[in-house]
Amino acid sequence: MSKEAIIQGLSDSVVDMEEEGAASYARQAIDERIDAYEAIDQGLAAGMQRAGALFEEEEYFIPELLLCADAMNTGVDILKPYLAIDEADGEKIKVVIGVMEGDTHDIGKNLVKILVEAGGFEIIDLGRDVPPQAFVDTAIENTADVIALSTLMTTTMLGMPKVVDLLKEKGIREKFKVIVGGGPLSQGYSDKIGADGYAPNASDALRLVQGLFEN
């Protein structure tokens, strides 16, 4: 099979939610000595971006997007050991993400994670019910670039300015971009608490992160 066909097969398997297809094309990519980075980037991640576009067009909804992500991850797991070391560690922009303390609604956070990861960023996922201090500590430990805060509840929004304040107290506010999202939020709220950006949905979250590092 040609390299193009394998790359296309990887991409289509992700769009079609075919885990086994993604695994099989990933193994063929290895057999044919296709560069693992290219197979991931041009095949699997490209497929996930197509799935993201279908999500934005309301052809796909959350169940579909989650299954596309599973297919992508299956392929990535097979290809990862074949990445050159510098590619595996890479110089990717790192995003620490999590749901605010007191809130366990994580569907939105997980969608952002999937799409931002497929967009070529490294994600450090703290999960849900995360105290403000944990965002800051994790961002420092991992020399992250972005802290992404999510919440669905009005009662837990107050943790967001706390993260900003903790960074200011330590004198490291400028080291990180803080972005926020979730049902009750708005650009106005983001501005009010001094965050660097707000996105109303997962597709816009990817564009937001890309925009922050365009230069």
Add this chain to the structure above:
Amino acid sequence: MNDLSPKERLIRTLNKETTDRRPVICPGGMMNATVVEVQELSSRFLPAAHTDADGMKELAGEVQQRTGFENFGVPYDMTIEPEVLGSEIDLGTIACEPKIVREVFASAAETTRRDIKTMLGDGRVGVLADAIAKLHALDPDIPVIGSLTGPVSTAASIIDPMPFLKGLRKDAANSHSVMGYVTDFLIAYADLLIDHGADVINIADPTATGEILGPKAFGEFAVPYINRIADAVHGRGVKVILHICGEMKAVWKYMPEIRADAISTDAMVSLKNLKADFPQIVTMGNLSTYMLESAEPGKIEKRTEKLLADGIDILAPACGLSTASPIQNLRAFTDTVRKIGDSGTGK
């Protein structure tokens, strides 16, 4: 027609009968008005009232008296059902509602079943049933609304939501089996609340939205199970309200198939359009909860006037209220309905 009691007014509205004016309610469950200010003024506090029938009853009475909403609405959270179905919950604080700490199952395929009768005697089910009986006795003119967590949200509160959502596509058989189990429980639970005096059953199913499920899964996994509950409640001669969260474009076409007596929606949905497209639907809503939390009372009055002019049948908040919403704002909403809420469309 004059001088209907709030209960007569609400039931007649749900029956599509004439009334003196539109009702304004806050049904309880996800959408409840136990704001911090009500708790502080009445010295009836959460989370204590989540586990005490007298406290729950007293707080419902305080909410009705102080906010002007024309019903008793209980409970004040969405975790009673997931708790007895096995999930670990946290009762929250004065300002933060109870939440799921951990779902009990990892996937639809791995669920086990509890006996429904046993569950009805477990957790806080009895607290809610007793509170409803006490509220029923407190004032026969005020409708008691018992709120259920809808079947999709309940299922997604006992199974980790990610595998649950994937299972809707990947493992339809087990997903339907869990939905059936959850629905059987919710029917028995609603039955118990009706036995204790609930006048109306409210179903809030925030996971069952077009935005999350998409039209196919909504049609396959939300509509039939919600309708099974609605049919069972109707079998008891009791009316049903359904609250749907979020944007509804993707699932608009399913609205006439839903056998609830009123459909309540989020603030971004035009109830005027819903009524124009499906005139048979009794519409409920949908005053923005952001406005209720932070707008000037004058703006709330204006927005309420707009909803009344649009012909909305039952006035209610659009979503779960922020616990920081001031009573003054809730009053601006309910008083405006009382002042100018007459002349509903088709009345």
